[in-house]
Amino acid sequence: MAEIxxxxxxxxxxxxxxxxxxxxxxxxxxxxxxxxGLLSDEERKNSWTLSERAGHGTPTGCxxxxxxxxGTPTRCVTC
Numbered sequence: 001m002a003e004i005x006x007x008x009x010x011x012x013x014x015x016x017x018x019x020x021x022x023x024x025x026x027x028x029x030x031x032x033x034x035x036x037g038l039l040s041d042e043e044r045k046n047s048w049t050l051s052e053r054a055g056h057g058t059p060t061g062c063x064x065x066x067x068x069x070x071g072t073p074t075r076c077v078t079c
Contacts, residue, residue, distance in 0.1 A: 011036060030054070 014035050022028035033054030042049050047059030 007039070011039070030056075 011032075015032050018031055018035075019028055022031065033056075034050055037050035037053045038045060040053060042053060051057075051059040
């Protein structure tokens with residue numbers, strides 16, 4: 001149980017660290033879902049499995065967060 005609380009705390013810290021990098025809520029939630037998927041125990045971690053885990057029907061959001069962005073390199077506003 002303590003390990004679950006530790007992971008929840010780490011995810012909260014990640015959420016706080018990256019939340020300012022997004023202009024909109026949707027891309028922020030996509031990025032957080034992507035990070036949660038990467039930290040999960042999924043056997044295969046690709047855009048499809050991470051998107052399904054985040055509750056999306058297609059990997060569009062996770063694909064956008066995993067590829068380099070054009071424009072300002074520190075902000076992800078298109079995913």
